[in-house]
Amino acid sequence: MDTSSHRRDLAIWAYAFGYFACYAPYSALTKALSSGWLQGMTRGISGFELLPATTLASLVGMFVFLTVKGWWRYAHRRTVFGLSVPSPGRWTFLSGLCSGAIIGTTTLAYTFDGTSIVFMMLLMRGGVLVIAPIVDAVSQRRVQWPSWVALGLSLGAVAVATGPGADWRLSLAAGLDLAVYLLAYFFRLRAMSRQAKSDDPAVSIRYFVEEQMVATPAIVFTLAVLALVGEGSVMTDIRQGFTDFFVRGRMLEEVSIGLLSQGTGIFGGLILLDHRENAFTVPVNRASSILAGVLATAVLSVWLGERGVDARELMGALLVMIAMGVLSIPTLTQARRARAAAGSPTPPVSGQGQG
Structure with a gap:
């Protein structure tokens, strides 16, 4: 294994730490703000009220990140009115819409009354763990026995959390x-497996x-349309999310949620786009978020x-953590064998001595 490949294989753990570092304060702050737990709050801010401000902050965060990294040059280009602009392909456009749905539903997940952060995480993370081997099978990737063991453990985790x-x-x-x-996760992982799981x-x-340049703008556009319609309690909340942003007195917290949400999208996306199979990248992604959820709940408690x-x-x-460990066995074993092979001395050619 050459040095560049080794660094690229290790990068996933740096992304996992970034995901964890963003997710813990993101989930805790979202729960506290929507529940009205922060000092001086007389009521919670509903999830749909939070979405406009947080997604606008995410949009700014996405643009700044891609610009600072200089990654716009990697996107496909299209000429519009004589200008060459970045343009998504069909699969990245659909994946971006799915990513946008994931961002929105994740923020909403921590705003429902009476539902704990960890409980929602178990359902969401356990569900994606179940999806991972299914996507590998649909993508004609060989699904090994650890995936099926982890599937049972994941279902067991949900059963324990929701049992009598x-x-x-x-x-x-x-x-x-x-x-x-x-x-949304099923279609996103399917698109990634088809288009982006590459050694390049x-x-x-x-x-x-291309996925990022679709995801957040799609949410902002959808929310703006719903706010203009403004019929019903949900759309009224969305409209208030746009109009009352400066008078709610929680601008810093709402912007922070949006930027942290974008951070989870960036690091989470980079984890899933690792060239290795979904049965490895999904457990790394899920482990980071579950640990973050447990930490967030503990912090809110204290x-x-x-x-x-x-x-x-x-x-x-x-149980979910054990499932993640089981899912990681084939890749970790393969990596260990590859390192051992790379470190083995080359046998001398017949008729020649060793220097």
């Missing part, structure tokens, strides 16, 4: 949010840029006196 006696309050809105989240880093960066992580949720999180 558990607090499994899940409103219809939360259930729909979860369904959209998982469906430029291919992955191109996909990342800081604001809210309910901490209960035994069922800890057990469910532990």
Whole structure:
């Protein structure tokens, strides 16, 4: 394994730390703001009210990141009115729409009354773990036995967290949010497997840029249209999200949520675009977010006196972590064999001595 390939294989762990570092404050702040737990708040800000400000902040964060990195040059180009501009392909456009749906549903997931951060994470992360080997199978990638073992562990984690006696309050809105989240992840992972799982880093960066330039703008556009329609409680909340941003007195927190959300999108996307199979990259991604969720819940418990992580949720999180470890076995074993082979001395050619 050459030095550049080794660095690229190790980069996923740096991305995982970045994902964790963004996700913990993002989920904790979203829960606290939507529940009205912060000092001076007389009411919580609903998830749909939060979306306009947070997605606008995410849009700015996306543009700044891609500009600072100089990654716009990787995107395909199209001439518009004599100007060459970055343009997504068909698959990256669809994947960007799915990514946008994931961003929106993730923010909403932590705003539903009576549903804990860790419980929603178990459903969302466990669901994506189940999807990973299915996508590999559909993409005609060989699904090894650890994937099926991890599938059972993931389902067991959900069963433990939602079993008899558990607090499994899940409103219809939360259930729909979860369904959209998982469906979007299925199509996104499928598109990545088809177009971006390559040993050429430029291919992955191109996909990342084209997906990012669609995801957040698509959410902002959709929210703006819904705000203009303004019929019903949901659309009214979205309109208030745009119009009351400067009078709610929580500008710093809302902008922070948006920037942290974009951070999770950046680091999470780079993890999933790693050239290795979904059965490796998805566990790395999910492990980071579950650890972040447990930390966020613990911080809210100590800081604001809210309910901490209960035994069922800890057990469910532990099972998911074990599933992640099991899923990682084939790739880790292969990497160890490759390092051993690379370090083995080359046998001397017949008739020649060793210097």
